[in-house]
């Protein structure tokens with residue numbers, strides 16, 4: 025499985041875990057994802073030709089990884105020192 029380069033990896037401000045910032049392919053917003061790839065992750069991360077990481081949600085309609093993608097967990101889901109989440113409604 026491909027992995028992020030070391031220069032993409034940065035410690036989380038809140039819990040010091042290794043994360044990467046990636047741009048969502050849906051709307052171009054920055055999203056923190058766990059640096060370590062995991063087969064349990066619901067995100068597919070890839071490194072663009074511009075050396076920026078891009079992330080998309082793996083959906084039932086598009087479950088297969090494309091070449092160069094790896095699976096990762098959104099850091100919101102694993103951060104041991106939230107609050108990343110929005111307030112409950």
Ligand SMILES: [Zn+2]
Nearest residue numbers: 036038039103
């Ligand atoms: Zn964290």
